[in-house]
Amino acid sequence: MTTTAPQKRIVRCGWCSSGDHEHCAVAIEMESKDGKARKGTKYPWFCPCEDCARMFPGRTRCTNCKRYDVIVDGASHCADEDNCAKYRKKRRAENPAMQQIDEIRRELEVKGPIDPEDPSLRRKVRQTSSKAKEGKCLCCGEPTRGGKFLPGHDSRYVSAQAAAYDAFPHRHDEGAKAIYDAMQALGPALHAKWIKMVEKLRKKATDGDK
Numbered sequence: 185m186t187t188t189a190p191q192k193r194i195v196r197c198g199w200c201s202s203g204d205h206e207h208c209a210v211a212i213e214m215e216s217k218d219g220k221a222r223k224g225t226k227y228p229w230f231c232p233c234e235d236c237a238r239m240f241p242g243r244t245r246c247t248n249c250k251r252y253d254v255i256v257d258g259a260s261h262c263a264d265e266d267n268c269a270k271y272r273k274k275r276r277a278e279n280p281a282m283q284q285i286d287e288i289r290r291e292l293e294v295k296g297p298i299d300p301e302d303p304s305l306r307r308k309v310r311q312t313s314s315k316a317k318e319g320k321c322l323c324c325g326e327p328t329r330g331g332k333f334l335p336g337h338d339s340r341y342v343s344a345q346a347a348a349y350d351a352f353p354h355r356h357d358e359g360a361k362a363i364y365d366a367m368q369a370l371g372p373a374l375h376a377k378w379i380k381m382v383e384k385l386r387k388k389a390t391d392g393d394k
Contacts, residue, residue, distance in 0.1 A: 200233040208236045210245035210252070211260035228260035248272065332370070342367075342374060346381035350389075 195201070197209040214229045228247060236243065245252050246262045249271045255263040262268035276282045292298070319328040323337035323344070333341060345363055352360040367378045 196233045197231040200231060200236060205233065205236050205239060208233060208240075208243075210236070210243060211247050211256075213247040213260070226259075230260075249275075338374060339377075342378045342381055346378055346385055349378075349382055350385045 197212070199205065199207040199209060208231055211228045211230050213226055216225050216227060243253060244256045245260070246254050246256055246268060247260045249262060249268045251262070251271065254268075257263050319330050319332060320326070321328050321334045321337050322332050323341040324334065326334055328334055332338075345367055349355075349360055349363045354360065355364075368375050
């Protein structure tokens with residue numbers, strides 16, 4: 185039941201407060217709670233904007249279909265109830281969100297109520313690899329988490345391999361070649377670091393001979 189109630193608010197609607205009078209709500213359906221009742225008496229609240237009254241004299245808006253400049257009754261509802269209902273039905277049918285809701289309802293009618301115990305409705309947990317990565321440090325042989333070195337052991341390994349390589353009298357020896365190939369296989373970064381270390385050891389030996 186909708187009745188007319190005295191204005192309880194003297195503030196303008198949000199559109200008018202921001203200066204956008206073109207979209208003024210004109211009328212909003214409010215609800216007055218009577219005591220502890222869950223449903224109260226509904227009544228239209230009219231925006232008391234004097235600017236709108238001057239720019240749009242006699243402007244009306246239905247609180248049901250939200251159309252402007254239609255003939256309304258004292259409760260701010262369309263006087264032509266049938267036309268109002270048809271317009272709302274048409275607008276609902278064109279609403280993508282309502283179309284999706286209707287589709288879900290149709291599926292429920294065909295499939296029946298949703299079973300909360302249905303395994304297909306359970307949240308799928310992303311499957312991760314349970315196989316832990318394992319490896320051994322090339323420097324000390326201790327286990328790693330998949331890497332080739334423990335933290336800080338790469339530099340120690342490079343130094344040891346540089347010293348071993350420098351110990352060979354000729355770089356064409358089989359042992360020297362094996363070390364060179366092994367360091368090259370570790371990647372360009374460690375290989376370059378190893379070459380610098382070898383050059384540093386050779387320079388140190390040359391300066392010592394002098």
